[in-house]
Amino acid sequence: xxxxxxxxxxxxxxVALVTEEFWPQGDFVARAAGMPDLPRxxxxxxxxxxxxxxxxxxATEIADRLVDGLRATAxxxx
Amino acid sequence: xxxxxxxxxxTDALWAESDAEAVEWLHREGCTDGLPVVVPRxxxxxxxxxxxxxxxxxxxxxxxxxxGETTMSKVAANAVMAGCTPDHLPVVIAAxxxxxxxxxxxxxxxxxxxxxAPLLVVNGPARRWSGLVSGFGAxxxxxxxxASIGRAxxxxxxxxxxxxxxxxxxxxxxxxxxxxxxxxxAEELSPWAPQHTDxxxxxxxxxxxxxxxxxxxxxxxxxxxxxxxxxxxxxxTLAAALANVGSNNVxxxxxxxxxxxxxxxxxxxxxxxxxxxxxxxxxAAMAVRPLSELAxxxxxxxxxxxxxxxxxxxxxxxxxxxxxxVAGGPGLYSAVMPSWAAGANMNTSVHxxxxxxxxxxxxxxxxxxxxxxxx
Numbered sequence: 496x497x498x499x500x501x502x503x504x505x506x507x508x509x510v511a512l513v514t515e516e517f518w519p520q521g522d523f524v525a526r527a528a529g530m531p532d533l534p535r536x537x538x539x540x541x542x543x544x545x546x547x548x549x550x551x552x553x554a555t556e557i558a559d560r561l562v563d564g565l566r567a568t569a570x571x572x573x
Numbered sequence: 574x575x576x577x578x579x580x581x582x583x584t585d586a587l588w589a590e591s592d593a594e595a596v597e598w599l600h601r602e603g604c605t606d607g608l609p610v611v612v613p614r615x616x617x618x619x620x621x622x623x624x625x626x627x628x629x630x631x632x633x634x635x636x637x638x639x640x641g642e643t644t645m646s647k648v649a650a651n652a653v654m655a656g657c658t659p660d661h662l663p664v665v666i667a668a669x670x671x672x673x674x675x676x677x678x679x680x681x682x683x684x685x686x687x688x689x690a691p692l693l694v695v696n697g698p699a700r701r702w703s704g705l706v707s708g709f710g711a712x713x714x715x716x717x718x719x720a721s722i723g724r725a726x727x728x729x730x731x732x733x734x735x736x737x738x739x740x741x742x743x744x745x746x747x748x749x750x751x752x753x754x755x756x757x758x759a760e761e762l763s764p765w766a767p768q769h770t771d772x773x774x775x776x777x778x779x780x781x782x783x784x785x786x787x788x789x790x791x792x793x794x795x796x797x798x799x800x801x802x803x804x805x806x807x808x809x810t811l812a813a814a815l816a817n818v819g820s821n822n823v824x825x826x827x828x829x830x831x832x833x834x835x836x837x838x839x840x841x842x843x844x845x846x847x848x849x850x851x852x853x854x855x856x857a858a859m860a861v862r863p864l865s866e867l868a869x870x871x872x873x874x875x876x877x878x879x880x881x882x883x884x885x886x887x888x889x890x891x892x893x894x895x896x897x898x899v900a901g902g903p904g905l906y907s908a909v910m911p912s913w914a915a916g917a918n919m920n921t922s923v924h925x926x927x928x929x930x931x932x933x934x935x936x937x938x939x940x941x942x943x944x945x946x947x948x
Contacts, residue, residue, distance in 0.1 A: 519740045520684065527640050527735070544873075 496521040499535065500528045503568075509533065510564035512557075514540035534564045586615070599654075603737050606727055606752050610654040621649035624659030625666060633666075634673040637680015639735025643669060647733050648725075655725035660703050661718055663927050664755075665725045667781045668693050671925035672726070678916035682785050683736040686743045687821065689785040689913040689920075691730075692831060693723060693755040694898050696769035697779030699927040705757035709902035712756050712789060723753030750788045756900055762836035763899035764843030771849070772924045779927035784829045784896060785920055789908035790814050796841040804845030807838060808852070811909060812859035815895075816888035820911035823862050824874040827890030828914025829922050832856065837903040853892035861885035896922055 499511030513521040513535050525533050536557055542550060589595035595612040599605050611617070622629045622645055629646035636643045645666075652665050672679050672691060682689055695705050704718035711719060736742035744751070760767045760776075769780040792814050796803040815830055816823045822830055832852075834842070842852055865882040867875045878884060888911075889895055901907070912920045 517743070520743055523735075523741045524638065524684070527638055527741075 496524040496533075496535065497528075499533055500525065500530055503530060503533055508565045508569040510561055510568065511535040512538055512542075512561075514538045514542055516540040534568055536560060536564065604728075604732055605654070606724065606731065608752070610728070611656050613650040613653045617653045618646065618650045621653055621657070621659060621662060622646055625649065625662050627666065633669050636673060636729070636734040638684045638741050639733075641733040641735060643673060643729070643733050648729060651728040651732055652721075652725040655721050655728050656717070657721045657725050661722045661725070663779075663929050664693075664695055664699055664703050664705070664718075664722050664781055667779075667925040667927040668722070668726050668783055669729060671781060671783045671923040674923045676918040676921055677783065677785075677923045678918055678920075679730075679734065681916045682913065682920075683730060683734055683742050685913060685915065686745050687913040687915070688744050688746060688748055688751075688787055690748070690750040690754055690788075691726060691783050692750070692786045692910065693726065694768065694782045694784075694831075694896065695755070695757045695779070695927070696760065696767045696774070696782070697777065697927065699779030699781075699929065700757035700760075702929070705755070707757035707759035707762075707900045711759075711900050712750075712754065719755050719757075720753050723755030726755075727752060748788045750786070754786075756898075758898050759836060759900050762839075764839055765849040765899070768849065768896060768898050769924065774924075774926065779929065780924050781927055782896060782922055782924040784831060784912070784922035786829075786831055786910035786912050787820065789833065789910050790817070792907045792909055793905055794838060794841075794907065795905055796837070804842050804847065807841055808855050808859060811907070812856050812861075814909035815856060815860035815911065816862050817911065818862065818867065818870045820888075821914040822911050823860070823886055823888035824867060824871060825914040825919075826876075826887055827894060828912045828920040829894050829896065830889060830912055831896045831898065831908075831910040833898050833900050833908040833910070835901040835903050835907050836899055838907045839899045849897050850892070852897055853895045856895060856897075857887070857889040857892040860888040862888070890919075894921070 496511050496513055499509050503509040511533060515537060518537055521535055525531050538553065542553065589598060592612045596609055599610055625645060627645045629644065631645045633643040648665065648669055652662060657665060706716040706719050730736050758768055767776050769782060770776055772782065774780045792810055794807050794810050811832055822828045862885065863883040864875055864878045864886055867886055914920050
């Protein structure tokens with residue numbers, strides 16, 4: 496979440512990827528940074544270490560939502 | 574950073590029918606460490622602020638991860654909750670000042686999944702008049718100053734830094750050191766100068782050194798006066814603990830670590846002609862593992878070997894990254910405290926002078942008082 500905040504602060508279209516177990520921390524960090532509405536996608540936990548096949552499947556599943564989110568933040572910043 | 578909007582903080586006035594009801598409220602709102610606290614009644618907090626000699630509104634800085642303003646009144650409220658007396662306050666204040674230094678990365682340290690917790694090491698005359706213990710059980714239960722001062726810092730981290738398990742303090746398991754972790758160095762039993770002189774203090778100054786650490790790893794060692802290799806064996810044992818393959822340091826190639834030598838073990842090294850600087854240099858050189866060995870355990874955290882798969886990976890990047898402290902009872906066991914070895918400043922130690930001149934005498938009252946006149 497912190498990475499997403501840093502890129503968003505630099506004016507780049509941003510969607511943070513946050514896994515289920517860290518979703519509450521994502522909310523906390525976004526609020527603490529004054530960016531409670533920073534776009535984020537909720538992923539199952541864990542992602543790291545689940546192997547290439549599982550990660551490819553997940554990436555395929557969220558790709559459209561991710562691109563839509565990036566387009567939306569790019570549009571709203573104009 | 575804007576402060577997290579949340580329930581009333583410790584400087585808002587709250588009302589309860591009784592102390593017991595107040596404690597229940599504090600538990601429910603997540604303002605405790607899970608153990609009972611002393612209710613921060615206004616008169617107790619005011620007394621603590623008065624005794625500090627620091628104005629209530631003075632801010633020491635912003636505390637992460639929640640971004641709370643660290644005012645003297647909030648620190649005093651948490652010190653009261655922790656069971657501190659005014660004698661403890663100068664140490665608490667110095668530790669807060671040290672921990673809020675940018676290079677300590679407190680916000681990030683609070684939020685990591687690693688079990689890291691700040692350790693406070695106190696040197697100088699402050700040890701005596703605050704009642705801090707450096708001998709048997711210095712990191713264990715039963716010593717009021719050690720327990721209360723460490724706990725005051727933790728309650729500040731909870732109530733000002735807004736660290737809550739699973740939400741903003743993501744330590745996967747946590748441990749007892751996250752309740753309190755504070756000791757004095759056993760300067761009188763140390764064969765060397767007090768460890769805060771390594772940071773530029775004079776021995777007669779008081780200072781607190783703070784570093785994020787894992788809990789202590791016990792290190793077993795028995796010397797033998799007839800064995801000239803005793804000191805080398807002790808160094809090798811400590812080094813193996815510093816470079817242990819379960820801790821982050823050897824994978825990340827550095828980060829602060831703490832070595833707590835009991836007075837007997839310190840004597841073994843001193844009798845071999847080593848001073849603390851020698852000990853730090855030797856340990857830094859010896860605390861290594863070949864990349865090929867590390868790759869057996871956690872290849873994801875091992876840098877590419879390049880030409881030499883047996884290239885040693887250092888667990889201690891520089892001798893200055895080590896704290897070597899003499900404490901504990903004499904005997905078989907010393908301790909090593911590895912660390913998170915991460916954050917922008919790679920888990921460096923910080924320190925601050927303990928200033929006692931500001932502390933004032935607190936007038937006795939008719940109420941039963943825990944406070945003693947200041948020296």
